[in-house]
Amino acid sequence: MSSNRIADTDIASGASSRRHADNNSTYIHKVGVPPKPNLLKEIKFTLKETFFHDDPLRPFKDQTVSKKLMLGIQAIFPILDWGRRYKLSMFKGDLIAGLTIASLCIPQDIGYAKLAYMDPQFGLYSSFVPPLIYAAMGSSRDIAIGPVAVVSLLLGSLLQAEIDPKHKHEYERLAFTATFFAGLTQFVLGFFRLGFLIDFLSHAAIVGFMAGAAITISLQQLKGLLGIKTFTKKTDIVSVMRSVWTNAHHGWNWQTVLIGVTFLIFLLLAKHIGKKNKKLFWVPAIAPLISVIISTFCVYITRADKDGVAIVKHIERGINPPSLNEIHFTGNYMTKGFRIGVVAGMIALTEAVAIGRTFAAMKDYHLDGNKEMIALGTMNIVGSMTSCYVATGSFSRSAVNFMAGCNTAVSNIVMSIVVLLTLLVITPLFKYTPNAILASIIISAVVGLLDYDAMILIWKIDKFDFVACMGAFFGVVFGSVEIGLLIAVIISFAKILLQVTRPRTAVLGKIPRTTVYRNIQQYPEAKKVPGVVIVRVDSAIYFSNSNYIRERLLRLLSDEEEQLKENSLPRIQYLIVEMSPVTDIDTSGIHALEDLYKTLQKREIQLVLANPGQAVLDKLHASDFANTVGDDKIFLTVGDAITTLAPRLEP
C-alpha cells in the first residue's frame, strides 16, 4: 500500500512542479520556523544526550515503587535477572567454555604476573576474585576476565619507575594502591556517565599501541627465552637488543633456548591450526597447559635447573590474602598510585569495553558502557583489597570463550573455581616449570595483538589514522609504553582540533536532469549556475571555525570571480550558502555571517541561505540576522532558491 502512495505523490509533485514552472512560479515550500523551544527543555535535552543518551532509566518508567527497587537491584546485579532464567541446557556450553579458558588462563596468569614484576600467585589471585564480581555485576556474556598482557606490562613499567621490584612488599603495596585507584577511576567514569571519555583514544591509535605493546612484550620475553641473567630494565627495542647482543656469547643458556624455542614453535603451530579450522579452536586453547605439563615433567626428570634453566621455583599456596590495609590511602605513594591507577584503569577500560562491544554486536544484545565501567571498577576495587592487581577483559581468552560456546558469565565462574582449586591444590606442581615456557606462552599470546590486516586497512581508509597508528606503535617500540600512549592521545586530539577548526566546504553544481545540487568535484557532470555561486558548509559554525569559514567563502568567491573574468562571463550576483550540514551556530558564527553579509553588500552580491536547520533558524531569528538577510532570501532547498532567483538575474 505504502509503495503506491509514495509513487503517486512523487508523480503528483513532478507534475505540479511542471505546471507551476510553466506559469513561471514553481511550488516553493516555506522554510519551517517552529515555535521556539522551551529553554529548560533545551538544557534538559542537551544534558540527556550528553550523559544519558542510551536512556538507562527507560525500564523504570511507569512502575510501582517496589518494582522500581527490584529493577534497581537487578540493574546493579544483572545476575539476579538472567540467573532466574538460567537453564541447565545453557550450562553445558558455559562449563566447556569455562574449563577451556581456565586451562588457557593459568599459565598466562603466571607469565603476566612476571610482566608486572609480581610473584606468580598474584596473577592467579587476579583470575579468582575479579571474574566472580564481574559475573554478578557485568552485562557482557562473552568477556573473559583476568590479568592481560598489555595492562600488566603498562603497570609493571609504571610501577618499577617508582619502586624497585626487589623491595617486594613495598612494590606490592603500590601495586594494590594503583589497582584500587584504577578501579575507582573506572567506577567514577561509569557512575558519572563519563564513559565517552575513553572514546578519545581512536581505534587506529589503539591498534598501533597494541601492536607496539606486543613487540615490546615479546622483546621482554627474550630474557626468559634465552635464559639471560643480566637484562636491561628499559623496554625500548634499542636497549633490549643491546642487552641480548652483549649477552650472546656467554649469557645465553642453550638448554633454555632449546625448551623455549621448541615449545614456541609448537604453540604457534597450534595457533595456526586453530586459525585455519575454527572447529579446532580448542587446540591453541589447551596447548599452553600441555606445554607447561610436558616441559615441567622434562625439567623434573632431567633436573635441567641445575644446568642453569631458570624455573618458577615457588608459587604461594592458598587463596587470596586480604590486602585492604596494604593500600596507601595517604602520603606520597597514594599520589603515585593514583597517577598510575588512572592510566592503567583507562587502558584496561578501553580494552574491556572494546571487547564487550564487539561481542555484543555479534550476538545483538545491548551493552550499557557506563554500567560495564561500574562493574569493572567495583571488581578492581574489591580486587585491590584481595591481593589482585588490575584485571580486565582479555582479547584472546574472550575469543576462546565465545568460540567454546559460552552462554552467560557462568563460564567466568567456572574458570574462577578452577583457578581456586589450582591455588589450593596444585601450585607446588609448578615448581619445576621453566620460565622459558612462560615466555613462549606470552609471546604466542601477544602475537595476536599484532594486527597487520587492521593496519593495512587503516592505511587504505584513512592516512591520518595511519599516522596515529604508527605514532603510537613506534612510540611504544622505540620509546616506552607511556610515550606511545602520549603520542596516541596527542595525535587523536590534533585530529579533533583539525575537525573543529577546518571544516570542509564544497562548491555545488546542478546535476543534469534533476533539481539536485551536488559537489562539483564529486560529480564532474554537475553544472555551475551562471551568476550564482553555491557553496555548502560542512559543519556547525562555532567560534573555533567561524573566521575560517567566512574567509573560505570569500576566497571561493574571489576564485570564481577570477575565472569569470578570464572567460568574460556575467558577474556573480548571488552567493547561496547551502546550510543543510550546519547543525548549529553560536554567537561567533552569527558575527562571522554578519561580517560576510557586510562584505558582500559592498561587492553588490546578495547572500542567500538554503535549508538552515531548526537550531540555526532559531538563532538567526533571535539575533535578527534573518531580518537583515531577508526572509525572502532563505529557502528550503538550493533548487527552490535557484528557481526563485533565476528570473531576477541580470543577463
Add this chain to the structure above:
Amino acid sequence: MSSNRIADTDIASGASSRRHADNNSTYIHKVGVPPKPNLLKEIKFTLKETFFHDDPLRPFKDQTVSKKLMLGIQAIFPILDWGRRYKLSMFKGDLIAGLTIASLCIPQDIGYAKLAYMDPQFGLYSSFVPPLIYAAMGSSRDIAIGPVAVVSLLLGSLLQAEIDPKHKHEYERLAFTATFFAGLTQFVLGFFRLGFLIDFLSHAAIVGFMAGAAITISLQQLKGLLGIKTFTKKTDIVSVMRSVWTNAHHGWNWQTVLIGVTFLIFLLLAKHIGKKNKKLFWVPAIAPLISVIISTFCVYITRADKDGVAIVKHIERGINPPSLNEIHFTGNYMTKGFRIGVVAGMIALTEAVAIGRTFAAMKDYHLDGNKEMIALGTMNIVGSMTSCYVATGSFSRSAVNFMAGCNTAVSNIVMSIVVLLTLLVITPLFKYTPNAILASIIISAVVGLLDYDAMILIWKIDKFDFVACMGAFFGVVFGSVEIGLLIAVIISFAKILLQVTRPRTAVLGKIPRTTVYRNIQQYPEAKKVPGVVIVRVDSAIYFSNSNYIRERLLRLLSDEEEQLKENSLPRIQYLIVEMSPVTDIDTSGIHALEDLYKTLQKREIQLVLANPGQAVLDKLHASDFANTVGDDKIFLTVGDAITTLAPRLEP
C-alpha cells in the same frame, strides 16, 4: 540568458521525472565515485587548508625572481607597497586622526602604566616605539597601537604575583622579559601559521572576560578616586570592597573624591554626547586631555597636594632608554617571564586581531591574521628592548581613529611623534596631575568594555555561550584575571568536546508536494514513510562519536518500532541514513557502521545510505564496506532511495 536556461532545464527535469515515474522507473542519478585522489595531493590539500587556507603566496605565482624578492619584502613591510601610493589628500585624515588618538592616549598611557604597576613614562614609551614598528609591518589601516587596559591589568596582576612592584628595577626587568616572550609568542604563532589557535577563545568568553576586567579595573581605581592609602593587592570584588569599606572613615580624602568624581561625571557626559551624535566623536576623545590640563592647573593653584591629594609627581623625561640587557634570557626569571609573556601575548593578540578583523570587514580590505601576528610580535620584541611593555591594538582608540577619518597607518606615526614630543618636552608639566583624574580617565575608558547589549544578544542566541560568558565574567570579578581566563578556556573546550562527541541526528519525513525530506521536528507537516526510518547524521563520523552515533541510530530504531507496535503498523524494513552532512569518516566510523550493519542484519532491516560525500565514498570503497552494503543500497538522494525501494516494501 542564464535565467531562461535554468528554468528550461527545471521544466525538462520535472517533465522527464514525470515520464519516468509513469513507467514506474523515475530517473535515478548514480552516486558519483570519482577517481581516487592522489595521496600526496590529499596530504598537500589538508596541510594547505590547515595552515595556508588564505593562500598567502598567491601573488608570488608566475613572477620573476627579482619581482618575487620585491614582493617578499613588501609582504613583510606593507608600508613599501601602500607608501608609494600614498597621496597628500590622505594625509589630512591621518593627521587629524593621529592628533586625536594622541590626545586620548597620553593620559590613558600614564594611567595604564599604573595598572601594570609601572612608572608612568613606561606607558608613554609603549606608545612611541611599537606604533612605529606596526606602521611599517602591519596591514590594518585603522588599528591604534599602544598599551591597553586589560593587558596592563593582566600583566600587572601576573607580575606582582612573582615580584613585589616595590623592587622597581627587578620588577621592570621581569616586565621586559615578559614583553619579549609575549612578542616572541605572537611572532612564532604567526610565522608557523598557528594563528587559528587564538580562535579557541570564543567571542562569548571574550565578552565576559572583558566585562569582568572592566569591573575589576574600575574597582582598582577606587584607590585613586577615593585617595585611599592602604589598599588590598587582590583584585577580586570582595577584597576590594572590604578595603574601601574599612577605609571609609578616615582613609578617604574628600578633595581627591571631589576632583575624581567631578571629572568622572564630565568624562562620562562627554562619552554620552559622543555616542548620541557620531559627529561629535572628538568630544570624548579630547575630554581626557582637557580634564588633565584643568585638574593639574587647579591642583597647582590650590596646592591641594599638601592636603593629601596624591599627584603624579615625576615622569622621567627623554625617549625610551635601551633595555635589551635588562631582559632575563636565562634562569628562573626567564621561565616566569616566559609563562607570563605567553598568556599576556595571547590576550593581546586576541584583542588586536578582533579589532583588525572588525575594521577590515567594515572597509572591505583583506587582513592576513598570521601576518598581523608577525607584525605585532616584532613590535613587542623590539618594544621589550626599548623599555616598552606589551602593546597591542586598543578598542577605544581604534574606534576614535576610524571615526576621525584615518586612511592608513600614518595616523599611528603621527601619534607616535606627538608622544615623542611629549616625552622630550612636556613631561614635567604632569607633576601636579592628580592621580584621581587618571583613575577617572581609566574608568571612563573601560566602561565601554562592559557590553550589555552583546551579553543580552548572547543570551538570546546561545545559552551555552552565555554560560561561558558569565563564567569568565564572574571568574574575573570574584576570583582573578587568571581564573576568569581559565574558566573561559575550559568552557570553550567543553563546548568543542560536546560538539565532537555528541553530534545531532534527525528523523526525516517527506515534505508534502515535494521530493524533499526534512527534519520532522522542524517541519511538522513532513510525513514519515511507512516501513522506512530515515535518519540524518549531522557530523563527520570519527572515533570520538562513532559509538554514540551507532547507539543513537539503534535507539531511534527501537523508538520507532515501539510506536509502530502501538499503532500496529507494518514493521521497519529499511533504515535510510542520510549522509549529506557526514563530510568524513575514519576507521572507527567504518567499524561502527559495520557493527550497525551486523545488528540490522539480525533484525532483518536493510541499511541504505543516501548521498555519501566524496571522502566518505572513497573510504567506504577502500574498506570494502560499500560492497557489504551493496552499491544498489547507496543513492544520490533520499528521494531516489524511496522511489527505488518503495516497490520492494512488503505490505
